Amino acid sequence: MKAVLVVLDGLGDRRCKSLGYMTPLQYARNRVLDRLAAEGETGLVDVVARGIPNGSDTGHLALLGYDPFTCYTGRGPFEALGAGLSLSHEDVAFRCNFATVADDGTVLDRRAGRISTEESRELAESIQSMEIDGIQFIFRHTVEHRGVLIMRGEGISHRVSNVDPHGKTSAIQKPRPLDDSPESLKTAQALQKFLEKTSQILQAHPINIKRREKNLPLANYILTRGAGRLPNLAPFEQKFGLRAAVVAGGALYKGVCRAAGFDVVNVEGATGTVNTNLGNKVKAVVESLKTHDFVLLHVKATDTLSHDKKPREKAEMINRVGDALEKMLEQLTTDTYVAVTGDHTTSSEVGDHRGDPVPVLIWGPDVRGDRVTKFDEISCMEGGLGRIRGVELMPILANYLGTLELYGE
């Protein structure tokens, strides 16, 4: 028995005025997803908890059976793992942006004019490793203006605030300790020194000198956020008896899965954007199922389009995924289950994550089925799975696959 879990990021939505008061899923009315819902069992998922708007990091932890309330400290370590860095459980990791900051500390552009991957990589090389107050700082560029920072050393803590104001104010925030421990204070102070030192190096870097000549925004500051420690997760294979792989474009998803012991399948053209190569991703899923029991297929663009307030384009993306899934279904062996859901709701009218539950379907050889014939937020309310929590999805799937041990005797 095998299973594919398809996660469309930010799949859930609300009724949109521009779609005649339908949700993008209702508007898309994808025949493949509707068929799977009609033949399978459906329901709604409160991914993290009822009414709690969650991020993709906590959402994916929950969908994979790990309670984020007990294991999650921040997004940084998952981004770092997803970028291919190795991390110990004592390290503190951050996600970072190259940004343009004025002399008075005003953030002029949190993405440094969306500086290119090539330029960012060169800048990153100049600050990739240093030691401050006995703490090692390891900085790596990932894509475009983004990077990750790891702090390694004795007596540090992940309890430090974000430097990135993230649109809330216009000034850079100094890292502050988030509790009274000496570890948090030491971390915040050392991090501030690192930021000042790297800012000086970046300011004088030939890349920035060239950018200044061309009147382009300088990449002269690193904005950190999402400080966290890598949780000690029980391996997925041990928890559910399933050898697992992930097919995704974005680093975060690979990182969460790596933390759970998944194999990461790198797919050409899997970009984590609207232009992602769905055909290649689906091929990779089919291929991975030959050597694994469980494959997570992640598609990011549905979330991005909701943030951009483009519900019609989100519906189109849903249809593209449905069509790609049809090709996948043709190639699956008859003992394969397919589950489709989202990691949270992203309202295309609000342009942000919301705590509404997301629809889910499970399809497979001996799934009980229910009376629901359509896959959308409203139809799935009446499904046989009822309303479940994200952490309940994996046990339900593993039960179908027959890999769970008997509770009691």
Ligand SMILES: [Zn+2]
């Ligand atoms: Zn999002």
